Amino acid sequence: MTGPRSARSGFSLVELIVILALSTIVMGGLTSVLVRQQRFYRGTADLIETRSQIRQAAGIIPSDLRGVSTAGGDIIAISDTSMLFRATIGQALACAPVPLANRIDIPPLTLANKNTLASFSMTPGLGDTVFVYHDGATEAAGDDVWVPYGITGAPTMSSVSCGDLIGSADLTTPRYSFPLASPLRADVTPGTPLRFVRRTRYTLFTASDGAWYLGYCSPDCAGSTPQPIAGPFLSGAGGTAGVAFTFRKADGAITAIPDSVAEVSIVVRGRTRGIVDMGGYKNTQVGDSLRFSVAIRNRK
Template identity: 40%
Template sequence: MLTVQAVPSRRAGFTLIELLIAMGLMSLVGGAIVSLLLRQQRFYNSTTELIQTRQQIRQAAAMLPSDLRGISSAGGDISVMTDSALEFRSVFGSSVVCANIGGVLSTVPRVLATGATMTNWATIPVVGDSLAVYNNGPTLAVIDDGWSLSRITVRDSVTTNVANGCPTATGLTRAGDISAANPSYRLTLSTAAANTIAVGAAIRFFRRVRYRIYRDTDNQWYLGFFNCLVGRVPVCNTTQAIAGPFQPYANNGTSGVQFAYYDVNGAVTADPLQVARISLVVRGQSTGLVNLSGTGGTVFHDSLRIEVGLRNRQ
């Protein structure tokens, strides 16, 4: 009797060689994907470093010129000027004399029904702040006109149109202009205001400030700022970083923040009374390596030069 022996069927699957080939191809594809992701991550990090460096330079360039333009070198505003620091009287507000009673000055409120703006400041003056008020002098001659400097020793808020505040009789305000939300300020000064300071005289409020390049606790160099207020403890507050990091300070023309001073003829000057133009160079550098091409990382450097002409100088 014949018997038929079943031939076992071949099981479906991959041979060892096929598996090795597949794994090799997957490794190549996976390696290419990882390499692409790493390049994208490197490009992103480098672009971020570049943008942040330029942003810090722009921040310094945006803040300093507005302060520097208010300097009156002829008026003695500059107290310290070096290649790494500048200290001066920074104007933060202005107003108009509404009353001068016994040497105490009153200001016009900020908001007027007429829509005119006679008072404007970045911050409300406080005791210890200084001011310059224009004094026409006792005669009509220009020779006795000038700015009188003094310091605020008492500041009172006046919330109604009383006679010792900013009365409507001056013609500068109307009934209802002055309120608790829109006061006039009575300013008692370290030197009583002269009786020749008339209603309508201009007032400039200022505070001593300093900009400088300094090294912080992280060993990076920043543009720092502090202000000084008489009667405060301490008088000058702690230096605060406002932009950076920048290149380290150096006296060879590569400093991260560098000031230079010129007179009306364009010559370098060391006399604070003769400064007509201030040149500011800001040199930034990245905190990490920038590698956009993939050939190797380097520290990114960029710079910006700003020229600021001072007021009352030709």
């Protein structure tokens, strides 16, 4: 005699098919959400990086141009994607000059009383120039001049007297002495203002990866590869270069003569490296740009 059959655990074939179908739909939806999120974050990061590099270029160039003097011949060569000029890298006051010596000495960079009589963004050296202020014989400003002296080597440590510029606590503190190509004029006195400059070129160039960057080189780019400081940007071809310079005279007219420049207008243009699919952008590279101007304060 056969007893009753026990109920078997598990799913029927129909139930399995339904579960698999629902799981596929759910997993497909989750995958789609994850892919969209990944694209969003990747596009956001790419766009932020592009705008960050544009702002970086816009922050670097004006800081060097504000101290430029066309009256002193600081702007050397200009083009629509490049500019060669003398950038200020330091300022100081002179110590007591040594008669007929081809050198200039400055106070210590750090003083006991916390005053600052010498400051540098980069230590001057061979190929740089120091402008020495010479006060004319009259009270009028017309006979006052800044005289350039070429620096012929790296600075050495000096113990030349700085007179009343520094206190007794700093008499033995090491200070820089810069070798010069010619002796100082006799009218240089302790406390004479000094301005140290370096030839600097900013240019749009192609790097080894094929992208275009804002490059820096000193004293010039001849025979050397610029150092990329911001980018990548748009290419240098056509009228939409990634970094474009426009030079204007005091009346607003465009000029190609360095000594007549009164204002420098710069446009920086960038584009995301990858495709952006977010917000109002649909599967496209996103471009951005920034225009700014720098007025030359010490101009003719």
